Amino acid sequence: MMRWTRRLFTAGLLAAPFLAHAADPAATAPPGASPGPTATAALPDAAQVGAYVRKLFDDQKLAADGPGVVVLVARGDQLLYQGARGMASIELGVPLAPDQRFRIGSVTKQFASATLLKLIDQGRAQLDDPLSKYLPDYPQGDGITLRQLLNHTSGVKSYTGIPGYMNNPIRRELDTRQLIAEFKDQPVDFKPGERYAYNNSGYVLVGAVIEAITGKTWHQAIQEQVLAPAGLQQIVYPGEDRIVPRMAAGYSLDRDAGLTIAGLLSMTQPQAAGALVSDAQDLWRWNRALHGGKLLSPAMYEQMITPQGAAKAAGYGFGITAGTLRGEPKLEHGGGIHGFSSRLIYLPRSGTSIVLLRNTDGPGFNMGMAGTKLAAYVIGKPYPELVPVSQTAEQLQAYVGPYQQQADANAKREIQLQDGKLRWLRQGRPILTLVPIGPDRLGMDGNVGLVKVERKADGAVAALVFFGQGGEPGETGERWVR
Structure with a gap:
């Protein structure tokens, strides 16, 4: 999504211990707020949400000694989690607190x-x-x-x-x-x-x-x-x-x-x-x-x-x-x-x-x-974790080559094999790493998208179908052909 912003970036931060506090699930609701839906057993509770946020911080290697992030999660009027990791002032050595302003x-x-x-x-x-x-x-x-x-x-x-x-x-x-x-x-x-x-x-x-x-x-x-x-x-x-x-x-x-x-x-x-x-x-x-x-x-x-x-x-x-x-x-x-x-x-x-x-x-x-x-x-509909499966260099090489969007011949992409990893090159956009996660299934590292591979009768790769939200039911795939 485009925003009021200055420029685009592509690098990352180093990993470090987590610094945060989990909110009391019985915390006071916003003044004047209307009641939200009652949580059911199928939905994660405050402790589970807190653990998931910490995992997201860890997965993205968010540092405790660099700029940080505050996260708040609420279901209706129930505050499930509010916490932070990182520094509010690196110069003064002040850790980021959940109630700070941005x-x-x-x-x-x-x-x-x-x-x-x-x-x-x-x-x-x-x-x-x-x-x-x-x-x-x-x-x-x-x-x-x-x-x-x-x-x-x-x-x-x-x-x-x-x-x-x-x-x-x-x-x-x-x-x-x-x-x-x-x-x-x-x-x-x-x-x-x-x-x-x-x-x-x-x-x-x-x-x-x-x-x-x-x-x-x-x-x-x-x-x-x-x-x-x-x-x-x-x-x-x-x-x-x-x-x-x-x-x-x-x-x-x-x-x-x-x-x-x-x-x-x-x-x-x-x-x-x-x-x-x-x-x-x-x-x-x-x-x-x-x-x-x-x-x-x-x-x-x-x-x-x-x-x-x-x-x-x-x-x-x-x-x-x-x-x-x-x-x-x-x-x-x-x-x-x-x-x-x-x-x-x-x-x-x-x-x-x-x-x-x-x-x-x-x-x-x-x-x-x-x-x-x-x-x-x-909301109880988590994206599955990417569990990579091993594929041979020959299997990975089968995906390599140029692709064009079926609906737009001018939209072109390319898969390259670099250092044993599949790279999805997109003009003007960050490079994505594709990760084999099963037979004819590729996940996107750092993204919730899913790729399904279509093959010809002889087994050669014919096309890739991209699902921006992980291929959930009812989602229309974006087909890219060889």
Whole structure:
């Protein structure tokens, strides 16, 4: 998933002992939260969830003496686990605590979206209003709707994608008008509504619309419209000089430079696209309030979680990505910003919340895979562990060669045999290692995907079928032919 982020990384961290505390399963529920479903014997309990989180940390070799991760798991109002591994401040030798605060990056979009939708619920705007109604001077603003800003189909140029912008330009302190001036005259990427493209400029404009409607700053409006009604006090806008208690330090990890202090940026620039700070418990409380019907009308909430039009294929609603996990509905958003990354997941069928917060923007702990595996485990549908089977060099060599996607002849991949391991080479994407796990079955190291091998009558490999969620029933495979 694309996020408010600076760059992509591919390296990892060293292993170290676990430092965390497991939450009391009888811990106090979020204020005002509605009751969640009753846990059944088939679902893992607090002790089992804690053990599974520790295993995820160990499997990914998350170090206790480097940047770390906070994880929270809840089922409805029951807090199953909250713990941490790593350091909040490497310089000061301060271990990461479960209640510390992090920049949440693009998870901010969920709060901005809910705020604008609440204003629409109040009759102060409409989803299909043109942008020009609120920003009369914005170029071609009469052809862009609020709906298109919310679901990334506006075609507006994303300022974080302007060449060179994420270097020194991102360090400048800008108000909303000045920030909009950075991208408003850029050529559009496509006609509004024509297609989907994740877009940080769109949410800066959402923030500007909120300001135009309320007469307050975007973050003041978020505070008044959604945070205060939900009783959330740990989610704040840090601005440039605000002291945020229990704030973890942010780090970057680069394959060339190694571990460094996070790159500088002015927090005025992420704006409503990514500038909020939170701890894990308030993100859990946010899930309970938003998805529990505490903030929006049922009709507006349904629009928020339902992808429409050009955004439908991408599964993007308004500040929420809607998909499935092991056959169950899943609502989520991720975030990446200088020094931090985050992931917030909600599974409505069981009322499950998964929160992951990390104080580095570099390689190492795979937030996406960890969140997916953890969520599947908590709902009682865990992904099977990869158990490699031995194959001869000749058997491995049979998979080697170029492949193209059956539905798109221009989509090409290649399997190579390197140092006795199968490598799946994908242009512009990280290399995957394929692991034999049974007859004509390959798992993906560091991924939940599964590959099924199709053979010709003579036994030669004819095609590979990829299942992104491990080949669960009902999932359509992506076929790649030789």
